[in-house]
Amino acid sequence: MASINCSAVPRLAPSFEPSVWGDFFINHTPDTLQISDEKMTERVNQLKLEVSGLFGACKNAVEKLNLVDALQHLGIDHHFEEPIAITMSSIHNAEFISSSLHEVALRFRLLRQHGFCVSADEFSKFKDEGGRFVNDITNDPKSLLSLYNAANLLTHKEGQLEEALLFSRHHLEVMQCNLESPLAEQVERALKIPLQRNVKREEAIHYIPEYSVQDEMYNAAILELAKLDFNCLQRIHQKELKAISMWSKNIFEDIKLDYARDRMVECYFWAYSCVYEEEYARSRIVLAKLLMLTSILDDTFDEHATLEECRLLAKAIERWDETDVSLLPEYLQKFFLQIISNFKEFDKLLEPHEKYRSAYIRKVFQNISKSYLQEAEWSHHDYTPSFDEQVNISVKSAGGDLVAIGALFGLGDIATKEIFKWAITNSGTVRACGEISRFMDDLADFKRGRNKIDVATTIECYMKENNVTSEVALAKIVSFVDDAWKTLNQELFERRAPLKIVKIITNFARSMMFLYHDKRDGYTNSKEVKGALESHFVKHIPI
Numbered sequence: 001m002a003s004i005n006c007s008a009v010p011r012l013a014p015s016f017e018p019s020v021w022g023d024f025f026i027n028h029t030p031d032t033l034q035i036s037d038e039k040m041t042e043r044v045n046q047l048k049l050e051v052s053g054l055f056g057a058c059k060n061a062v063e064k065l066n067l068v069d070a071l072q073h074l075g076i077d078h079h080f081e082e083p084i085a086i087t088m089s090s091i092h093n094a095e096f097i098s099s100s101l102h103e104v105a106l107r108f109r110l111l112r113q114h115g116f117c118v119s120a121d122e123f124s125k126f127k128d129e130g131g132r133f134v135n136d137i138t139n140d141p142k143s144l145l146s147l148y149n150a151a152n153l154l155t156h157k158e159g160q161l162e163e164a165l166l167f168s169r170h171h172l173e174v175m176q177c178n179l180e181s182p183l184a185e186q187v188e189r190a191l192k193i194p195l196q197r198n199v200k201r202e203e204a205i206h207y208i209p210e211y212s213v214q215d216e217m218y219n220a221a222i223l224e225l226a227k228l229d230f231n232c233l234q235r236i237h238q239k240e241l242k243a244i245s246m247w248s249k250n251i252f253e254d255i256k257l258d259y260a261r262d263r264m265v266e267c268y269f270w271a272y273s274c275v276y277e278e279e280y281a282r283s284r285i286v287l288a289k290l291l292m293l294t295s296i297l298d299d300t301f302d303e304h305a306t307l308e309e310c311r312l313l314a315k316a317i318e319r320w321d322e323t324d325v326s327l328l329p330e331y332l333q334k335f336f337l338q339i340i341s342n343f344k345e346f347d348k349l350l351e352p353h354e355k356y357r358s359a360y361i362r363k364v365f366q367n368i369s370k371s372y373l374q375e376a377e378w379s380h381h382d383y384t385p386s387f388d389e390q391v392n393i394s395v396k397s398a399g400g401d402l403v404a405i406g407a408l409f410g411l412g413d414i415a416t417k418e419i420f421k422w423a424i425t426n427s428g429t430v431r432a433c434g435e436i437s438r439f440m441d442d443l444a445d446f447k448r449g450r451n452k453i454d455v456a457t458t459i460e461c462y463m464k465e466n467n468v469t470s471e472v473a474l475a476k477i478v479s480f481v482d483d484a485w486k487t488l489n490q491e492l493f494e495r496r497a498p499l500k501i502v503k504i505i506t507n508f509a510r511s512m513m514f515l516y517h518d519k520r521d522g523y524t525n526s527k528e529v530k531g532a533l534e535s536h537f538v539k540h541i542p543i
């Protein structure tokens with residue numbers, strides 16, 4: 001790397017938009033619903049019992065599949081994890097004969113989603129002798145959508161599923177404008193972000209009003225449960241948002257780093273996308289706070305500090321000693337002290353037997369700080385790394401292990417010491433989430449055309465190294481996102497960690513697909529996602 005004295009070069013920081021939420025959640029009074037919170041919870045418990053009974057009442061495998069599918073789309077499967085696991089295992093073990101593409105594809109997708117590796121040969125019977133899908137399925141949009149959703153569970157080197165994906169996507173695109181509601185909306189959603197890649201709660205918000213008597217397993221209790229459960233959970237999320245918005249307001253008032261993005265609600269959304277269930281409040285809150293602190297750190301390195309200041313900050317974070325505060329420039333001192341004191345608060349949330357987790361969360365924060373420093377070194381020296389060098393560092397700075405450990409930190413006993421070791425040693429799941437995070441972020445950066453003052457992105461490095469146009473580089477990066485999804489799908493059957501944990505971590509990749517799809521940066525330009533976030537956190541579902 002060329003050695004020039006650039007440590008004192010001031011950064012010409014772009015100014016970020018203020019928070020689109022301001023004090024909204026601090027002052028927010030939730031809508032008055034027709035029923036009190038207590039009554040709502042009581043009714044949810046009754047309905048859970050009623051819906052549990054439906055598993056035993058299913059007459060055959062197809063009914064069971066339709067039931068599990070409905071519960072997943074409606075976002076209430078978290079209440080039925082055990083019966084669903086038993087059901088899927090029994091379906092996996094039993095013979096299944098069906099000439100319906102929809103049924104075969106539904107079974108295939110659900111089994112893979114639940115960690116059973118079913119072969120792509122299941123679809124052979126819908127193909128002609130040349131191995132091409134037979135033409136009569138092209139007039140059957142429901143089956144095509146099921147095939148498309150199933151094929152999105154493909155892993156590496158599954159050419160048959162690759163073809164199924166292209167085939168179903170093509171025909172769905174062709175027939176899209178002639179479809180009726182709600183299939184038209186379901187196809188539109190899946191083409192934008194495939195079901196397997198989207199934030200689960202997002203699907204629930206859209207599917208609840210679509211679920212009707214036309215559904216195979218329509219049941220009034222299921223629908224009532226989905227609506228009430230959504231509203232109950234939303235109440236909890238609103239209370240958390242109020243508290244965390246106060247926390248963030250105090251932090252920003254204290255540290256006075258006006259150059260940093262104030263994105264508490266978006267950080268909370270990130271955490272909620274990973275773990276939205278009531279019992280995971282501790283995990284959600286710690287993760288949301290961790291992301292907010294990391295975001296301020298990122299802006300300090302990328303947008304504001306001189307190189308010398310970056311080095312001092314990274315060193316202080318590495319040493320993790322409050323008495324080092326005087327070595328930092330004055331404007332960063334309060335931020336540093338906030339980091340240390342918040343991590344102490346995180347530690348206080350742990351039970352005695354969980355205390356080992358504090359070392360992990362500190363480690364991932366120190367690691368991300370190191371990768372931010374490396375990027376700052378490159379950027380201040382106008383150095384364009386090789387593509388591999390860049391991916392190596394920037395996948396780390398994209399936060400896969402930070403989010404994984406941040407989410408695990410507050411989970412219960414399911415998160416064992418072995419799981420923490422697995423997550424921090426670059427497991428396939430965590431690495432693939434980091435790749436998706438990095439590539440989606442860089443695709444959005446490139447489209448925005450923002451002349452980022454931080455390091456050249458993976459796209460620019462790819463273009464330079466391979467001497468290709470931006471179109472070629474962008475297509476390549478999109479293919480890397482697809483590859484990382486194949487790894488995540490594969491990880492579902494590898495069973496290196498409990499499925500629940502793999503799913504929670506994979507949810508981080510889903511949040512990236514949602515916030516950054518269509519090459520937008522919904523985190524930085526949060527007005528682009530404000531409407532969507534209102535559906536999650538402000539608007540209740542009419543009963």
Ligand SMILES: CC(C)=CCC/C(C)=C/COP(=O)(O)OP(=O)(O)O
Nearest residue numbers: 291294295298302397398399402441
């Ligand atoms: C998932 C994580 C770590 C979230 C914390 C907030 C954050 C750094 C967002 C990405 O911002 P960016 O687009 O400026 O990131 P980068 O500078 O890494 O490109």
